[in-house]
Each structure stands twice: as structure tokens, then as C-alpha cells.
Amino acid sequence: MISTPPDLKSYKTQLRRALQNEFLATTLRTFASAYRLSRANAFEGLDATHLVEEIARGKDAAIPYLQELFEQFRSRAEAAGVKVHVARTPREANEIIASIARSNDVRKIVKSKSMTAEETFLNDHLEKEGFQVTETDLGEWIIQLRGEGPSHMVMPAIHLSRKEVAELFTGVTGEVQDPDDIAGMVQVARKELRQAYVEAHMGISGANFAVAETGTLGLITNEGNARLVTTLPPVHVAMLGFEKLVPDLRSALRILQMLPRNATGQAISTYVTWITGANQCATGPDGRKAMHVVFLDNGRLTLARDPVFAEALRCIRCGACANVCPIYKLVGGHNYGHVYMGAIGLILTYFYHGRENARAMVKNCLNCQACKSVCASGIDLPRLIREVHRKILKEEGTKPVKNVILNLVLRNRRLFHFLLRRASLAQSPVASGERVMRHLPFFFDREHEFRSLPLLAGTPLRDRWNQVNPSLENPRLRVALFGGCLVDFVYPEQALALVKLFAAHDVQLEYPMEQTCCGLPAEMMGEKETARQVALQNLHSLDMSRFDHILTLCASCGSHLKESYPRLLEGEGDAEPMVRGMVEKVTDFSSFMINVLQVSPRQFQEGGAKTAYHSPCHLCRGLNVTGEPRELLTLAGLEYTPSRDEDVCCGFGGSFSVDFPMLSAEILREKLDHTEDTGADVLVTDCPGCVLQLRGGLDKRNSSIRVKHMVEIIAEQKKW
């Protein structure tokens, strides 16, 4: 049985331990890079976005009718000689399968990989009942021999080294195995498992689809073990979740087009097997297979009716959301999930394995959106993770102190801004006039020392606005600046650069004073009501009729305004049309410069510094802006030098870096290594949060690389 820490403290201890595992780190890092490449190759010539949309649409249309699809599947399958069962709980599923085994006088069982069987801990149950179960997928067999659960949905043993496998196989065969002879070890498995197939009386498989219109099961494998499991023994039991039902063959083929490409970067897996009815089997009753299909509910049918979470049932278990997750990459599936891992694991654990197992790890998300951007079925994973977090807070009733304070403060703009001003005054005066805290206050422990933190600005932006912002005679455009807390209270200089630049372009900038925090931190901490209240306040502060655009220098604010406000304010009456109007007007700095002002190289100096770029998560994935910033850098005369994994998160993630400093530090370390590899003098990004993280990290390294917000470097490059 696997165990998952129920509280944050023991979870963090586990994470620290995982970070010590060098093999894991190297393996997962190499895998993450290789995956990105092979995925891109696999989708060449295909419209991946369109395919994702089609799959999402197909799934959404089917999810409300799972019961009907099930009935259709059952009648087709039963007409073809299959017995179809329904299990409401994992225990029921395990018992059904054990009783099928008993009534067929089975002792030995072979099994091909099934996440659903992992979900119910089927092997444990069957073994307790006295059956001998052998996993036949190589990776599953390895972890079964080690008594572990999978650490990845598609590559269950990815956390193990060849050395560990060699030691294991030496024990199994009694002969010393050479860790460098992987082909030899694979042959060991072939030999041992062949014997298991021949001796087994029952085969258990999962299924990737259940096609309702024909009563067909579809199974996808590379090894071919599912073929043997479903062919050699006289009894076949397939176990699958209700969400595997698809209405027709066409839907299944569409998923097939996606699944191997998204999972492993293959155009297709080696074997795709479509089984309809009880097939010929010489050793079966009447020369046919005794075939059973067990559908597992375990909350799925309730989930299917949930307005928020039904989306999670779209998952086709491709594993991609783990492959691209910066946290998964550091700690692996055993530390980032329970049975299911990665982004979807954080969500499903709550529903399938309970709050206890989800409580701590659901906080462990950067909201970097990497998972969402590759999800085969377009699930908004980061949002559902936050929703699960919220649900748990609500159920548990007792809120962490910081949530209580956050709610209190954030809902009252005056109080919030008053406190920020006070905090600025309370900062100890820094001798050298530096703007960073080298040594953190006592309430941060040493783990936070990986970056220095900026001091709050002496005077926030809002308090100087009227003096610094010129009023233009006949401006060509009116733009509202949505500052966000970091620009307002930490980096007002970024806004000042913008003021200067816009004046030169004859754009009138305004700073609506009633605006407050965008509310993303509240949403991240599971405080949706607070998030809604501040959203309303901001919406009312931005009088849309007066502005042509709403510009924000913070990608996180921008993507939150654009993406989350419509959802947060759904059904708010007057607010709804206002939100729609606002969403259209929200823009980031680079897009505004390129698409609206259409700046040209003439306006900038030549021969600028060698410049690396960090693409903020909420800009490249949240707002889908990827071309403009790079174009702007080049156009403004800078020597833009691409770096590795430019669009991978910097590890900031707002309060994430406070909760999980050890992970934040590691993610940042890699980011800065890649930046230093480019030999750049300047690192540019377009989000003050990233500036904070990157600058703080480089400062600790005593690096000479300067970190600039895009607006600052563009203002520097401008010919005045």
C-alpha cells in the first residue's frame, strides 16, 4: 500500500528527501527535454489545438450520458457473450473480480497495466484472497516486485535506475544481471513472463475505450502484453472507469490519434487491440473466452454531474500533464500524487482517494499552466487544482491563519494599502541605499535564503501618480494602467518607464485609484469569495467607456483579469457585460507596442546588450503571447539570445515560493543556469513577479546579469 502525507509538514519533509535523489532529478530532467521534442515531432503536420478541441467537445457531449452509453455498451457486449458488471466502490470491484476468479477455479492471474486497477488496489486484494497475480507490463512487473506503486501513468518505473532493476532481477533469477545490458534484462522479463502467461487461468486488463455503439473495448500497448493477457488464459476480465465510454468508433479513433502522440511522442503505439465479444479460445468453455467487463464508478457518475469538476472526466490518461510539470520533474510521481499523479493526480486523488491524501499536495502547484497547455483533452487543470484546494478548506472549516488575514485585508482596499504603506515604513533603513533585503526577517527560515527579496518602495506608485503623469493635450489613445500590487508597491519604476514611453508616443496613461490587488493570490489560496469581491471592485474602478485599452505590466494580473474574471463574475447581472468589455481591452506591454503602436527599429538605438528572455507562464500560456516580446526585443536593437526552456516557469508562483521554498529554489536554479549559459548581460521578462524571483536569485549568485522588465529595457533603448 502506498502512503501519502496528510499534512504539509510531513509532505515537505518528503519533498526534501526526494530532492536529494540525484538519479531521479537527472532522469526526469532528461525525460522532460526529450518529451518536448518528441511531442512536437509527433504533431507535425497535425492541428493539435483543433484535435484537443474536438476531443474536449466529444467528451463533454458524452459525460452527461455515461449511464446511457453504459446501457448501450452493455446490451451490445452481452449480446456478444460478455458479462458486464458495475462496481460502485473499489472494494466492490475487487470483490467482483475475486469472485469471478473463484468461480472459474483460477489460481494464477496475469495482468496488463491498468490505472483503474491501481486505483482500487486490486492486486493487494487478490493476493489477500490467495490468488497469485503477475503484472506483465515490464515497468509494472518491476514495481510489483519492489512492492511500489507507479510513479508515472505511462512509464510506471521511470523513477528506477538500471542498477536497481539489475539488483531486482538478480534476486528473481538467482543469476547476476549486468545493469548495462538492458536488452538482456528485457529478455529475462520475456522469459519469466512467458511462463506466467502460459500458467495463468485468468487475464486482467484495463481498457482505453469502451465503444458504446459496438460494445468494443480498445486497448493500447507498446509491449503487446495486453494481447497475450487477453488471449492465452481462458478467462478475461477487463476493468475500467465509466469515463472510458465513448459513443462511437469515430470518437475512439480520434482519441487514438491523440493519445500516443501526447503520451510518448509516438504516432501510434505498437499494438492497438479492439475486442468485441467473447472470442475464440481453445481452453475456454465451449471453445470461447469467458469474458467479463467491470465498470468502476467510485464517484465518477456523481462527478459527471458536477458543474465544476465534470471536466476532470475528460482525462484520457496520457500522462502529459506530469511530463511538462516543473514540480513533477523535480520530485517524481511518488511525491506528486497518490495513485494518480501529476496535475490530474492532484485533482482525482481528492475524488477517488479522499481528502486526507489530497490535502497537502494540492497546495503544491505553481499555477504555471504548463499542464493545461499540453492536456490532450483541454482540461483547465490549474483551475481545478485550485477548486479542489478550496473545497478542502471549506470542508475542513478551520482556515490557515494566513487565509483569514488575507480575506480580512484584501476585501478592504484602504486597509490593504494602508498596511502596505506601514510595512514600507517599518523596513529597517538600508545603509548602502540598496533595494534588497539580503537577510530575511526572522519568520522566514533558512530555506528562503535562495533569493534576496526586494524592499517595498518608499512611496508607492499610487501616491506619486499625480505628480509623475503628464496630462497630454490631444492624446491618440487613452490607456488605463492596471498596476497590480508588485508594480504599485515594489517596482513603481516599471510604471514610470511606461509613463515616459507613452508620453513620447502620445498615449495618455491613467491610473484608476480605486483599483486593488487583482485577486489571483486569493484564488490561489482557495479564497474564491475574496477573489470575487476584489474582481468586482476592480471592474468598477476601470471605467471602460473612458479607455481604449487596459494595459498591465504584470502577466499574472493580465491573465487573471482576462481568464478568471468572466468566470468569477458569472451571473453577476450588470457586471457580466462590463467584464466582456474589459476582457477585450486587456493587453500586455509587448503586444501593445507591436500591434497597437506598431513601433519600428528607427525609434530605437542600435547595438543593444546581449539579452536573454524569460517568458512568463501567464504571458505565454495565460495570454498566449509568444511572438511579440521577442520581436520587440530584436526590433529595439537588443541582441536577443534564446536560452533553453525559456517558457518554463521561474519557480515564483506567488505564495507557492513561500510555501515550498525548496522547490522554488530548484526551479529557479535551473532557470538561471540556462540564462547564464547564454552569456547574456541582461535578462528580460514581462512580469514583476518573475523579476522579483529572477533578480533575487541572481543577486544571491553575485551575478552581473541585470534583470529588467521589458518596459524598462525598451525605455532604455528608445532614442529620446
Added chain:
Amino acid sequence: MGQATLVQKMKEKAEAVQTRVALVRSMEEALTAAVEITLKGGGHVLAAPGLGERHEEAVPFLNELCRSRGVDLLMENLRGHMGRIHTAFTVGDYAIAETGTLVQISHDEDLRMATMLSETHVAVIPVSRIRPHALAFEPEMLRILQRPPSYLAFISGASRTADIERVLTIGVHGPSELHMLILEEEPHEEAPS
């Protein structure tokens, strides 16, 4: 897509998943190739389940060929020969060019035994059976699924795993070689069941 392009694409995509592709002009040529592949691989047993039903006329030729080349020929009851079969010779039902996939109607248990338990799988696929992509094959496939029981196999390359340190290794459970012989002339154009 013209036939030549289709065959070209089929070949290219199948080779991309390590399938060995050759063009043949007759069933005899295909059978000869299968026997040679067997001998070259150090094998002495060839199974050709279902050949009698699909290409009865080819059976005497194969019998004679195997006898003369010292290869044992098995046609049925393959459960009794598990572990002995070196080569499985099959006639594929369809192929999908886009993914280099062989489609084999495998309700017949002997056919499954042979293609799963052999070391090498040699499949002949008539050009007229190649479809450009899976969706183009969907109507035909649906008809097959609508007549159960059925066990339909998509096979794209040899059995593989990457479960130990992500090193791609061939031949973990099933055949370690897949040969696809594209038959350019088709003596019997017959729809499969």
C-alpha cells in the same frame, strides 16, 4: 492520394517504426521471402494459420517449399506449439499508411497465437488494402466490429518497451521483427469476413 504515393507513405511510416518493408509481386514470392527470413533468423518452424482459408492455392507451394528448405510448417492447433514458432506468416486485412499500421482480423485464435508468440512476424498486405489514415478506414472497421465476436489488431512495428531508464528495447513480449510485404498484384480480391 495516388496508389504510388500511398505505397510510398506506407513504406516510409512503417519503416519509421522499424518494420521491414519489401514489395512483392506474387504470393509465391512472399512465401519464399518468409521461408528465407526464417532460415536467416536461425529458425526452423513457420506457422501460417488461416492461409488455407484465404489462399488455398498457395498451400501446396508453401508445403513443398518448407519441405525442401527443411522448415517445419504449422497450420493449426498452435496452442500445442507455444514456444516453438519462429515465424508467423499472415495475410494482413488492411493497412493504414499514416501510421505504418498493419490491421489484422484476429478472431481466429491460431492467428493470434502465431502473431504474438513468434520471434518474427511476416505479413503480406495487398496494395488495394492500404488506407490513407485511420478515419478513412472507419466505415470498414465499423462493419467488422458490428459482427462480433471480433478481435481486431492494429500492429505498428515490433513489440517494444522503454521501461528501463527509457531505453528503447525491442521484443519484450511479442515478435522482435515485423516484416511487411506489400503485394503489388492481387490474385484474389476478396472482402474479408
